[in-house]
Amino acid sequence: RVVWMNQVHGPDVAVVDGPWGSDDEIPAVDAVVTARRGLALAVLTADCTPVLLADPVAKVAAAAHAGRPGMLAGVVPAAVGAMVKLGADPARIVARTGPAVCGRCYEVPEAMRAEVAAIEPAAYAGTSWGTPAVDVTAGVHAQLERLGVRDREQSPVCTLESGDHFSYRRDRTTGRLAGYVWLD
Ligand SMILES: [Zn+2]
Incomplete structure (x- = not known):
């Protein structure tokens, strides 16, 4: 039993207690939250940051899709x-971020880096070749830190650098990595 999202790079969240009845019912959200055990929440990514969250005491889990726009829009705090x-x-809350394009690879125009850093300074980055970049995962972790989420780990994998992972920026036409979180 898996809950999918129609990901749109926004800040909206759906609270769910079961799979959608049909594909038509899948809402345009970038985060799903549940307190239902045995229900897997899925996030699909290829460079964006997959964020998996759980409070093992309260028995509440969430999956979020945080690309640059979603991170800036606050989907993770939502x-x-x-x-x-x-x-x-x-x-x-235990927080894990999965493979994503890293701050040394995610090149953006100078003006975009400035716009991003004005909202989330932790996302300011530079590429390994010396041009402006954005580190979305660093932004996500800074947001979680400010919310008091201390138990965090970050995948060391950069999707663009790893030949074993899908990367939209590298390949354009590509598959997606599915990240799942569920309550036992
Ligand atoms: Zn990289």
């Missing part, structure tokens, strides 16, 4: 907020 409404405590 997911944490929805978890808190269901009884989660940020101090207990």
Whole structure:
């Protein structure tokens, strides 16, 4: 039993207690939250940051899709907020971010880096070849830190550099990595 999202790079969250009835019902959200055990929440990515969250005491889990626009729009704080409404405590939340394009590879125009850094300074980065870049995963972790989520780990894998991972920026036409989180 898997809950999918129609990901649109926005800040909206859906609280779910079962799979969607049909593909037509899949809402345009970038985070899903559940307190239902045995229900897997799925996020699909190819360079964007997959964010998996769980409070193992309150038994609340969330999956979020955080690309540059979604991170800036606050999809991760929105997911944490929805978890808190269901009884989660940020101090207990376990957060894992999966493979994503890294801050040394995600090249952007100078003006875009400035726009991003004005909202999330932690996302300011530079490529390994000396041009402006954005580190979306660093932005996500800074947001989680400010919310009091301390138990965090980040995948060391850069999707663009890894031949074993899908990368939209590298290949354009490509598959997606699925990240899942569920409550036992
Ligand atoms: Zn990289």
